Amino acid sequence: MAEYKLSDINRRAQSDAPEFIAECEARYHAQVVHVADVIAENSRQKPIVLINGPSSSGKTTTNDRLFRALAAHGIHAETISMDDYYRTIGTYEVPWDEENEVADLESPNCMDLPLLGQHLKQLVAGEEILVPRFDFASRTFIPDTRALRLDEDEVVLIEGIHAFNPLIVGGLSQSAVCVYLSIASSVEDEDGMHLEPYMLRFLRRAMRDSLFRNSPVEDTLRQWNSVRRGERLYIDPNREHAALSVDTFLPYELCILMEKLDASLRRQGEGLRRAGLAPVEQALGRVADIDYAAYIPEDSVLHEFIG
Template structure:
């Protein structure tokens, strides 16, 4: 069995990582499996809801990346995994899991995935989606308020307290690990075609 092509897609919050991931998933449909770093936030059952809302979710230590690395290796070896599911409304990992099966292309998406050398070593292609900070914050507000039920005040507080400083400390420097920097993510048709061509070569 041919080793899967593993693509890491990083970039700041609201940069367009998910749009790029969706475009590749749409193009290659049944041949793609996606792992989201967000699902690997650590479980914090020992904390109250109020305490969980105060945690820094934009630092590397907020994630159980060791588990993600273990799961990614299993997928590369042709084994299905039970991926954790994170509940953003509850600020905690849910009791559900999602069965993820190995496929010829594995996409790993997350803001901080390039900050972990052991994870980077498993990527064949590292893409960094680079988008203007004003665009990213507007997208984040829209997503968190509409999709995740947050108040505008809580989104603003979190952005200023942790999202922005952690982006500058961890996310922005991690773009140096990328093989390709993609402005505007899935909306960049030229870059998207180049990436699609590279993936298509994997099937030859």
């Protein structure tokens, strides 16, 4: 795991922002290219690519970057979103997280994983499947909306927090490449303040939720312990399936996220401490601003969170 000094991040943000941003982006890009190289080398034997990772690890953007990187190898990638396998609200009992007294929205029981597993096996066998769609506005599962069959020179990319679930991976061990995405970095300063990977992911999620999901920081905090519980129960036990991994952290992002969230976070001291995020409160006012708008690439993973 990479460990960054806050003093170094601040110095580079203030002295050479364009080069700092470019170096962070290049490090992430090199990892994606390596993963694409391995997928391409094994594409005939393993046409299924399962992309897993905890909340706000950058799965959506990395999935798109892999799509582009594989095209450079002459390999066309189809995509399937695990979100389209959510079950219609009201047709099942949403599991309850008694530990945190909220709905367990991370549970695999909210999805039709057996159907997805069956679909992937059919694709490996050369059969056509009918991919469903989930309408988030009405929270409704809509079956059979898109026909899909893999040609010999194609792979399919599937991303989601349950991509390594035994219901999916079981029976696909010889046909799938498993890729794990996460923030595998931390940030510390000389006073002992230490931002662990899950804290850095919280900043991403809080920013994304407030911008794109009409969910203020206090709502993200209220659900955060349940999100973490879901990661421990549903993601961590299956990480052993991963053959490849990508650390999606861009050190310069801390400067952007802390500045944008500063006012909201200052009102949430108790909530931050209750969610195990006290170091985030300690970091307020310690992170330098950065002039970034002109230097972030159009396909940066950070756009997934800041727009």
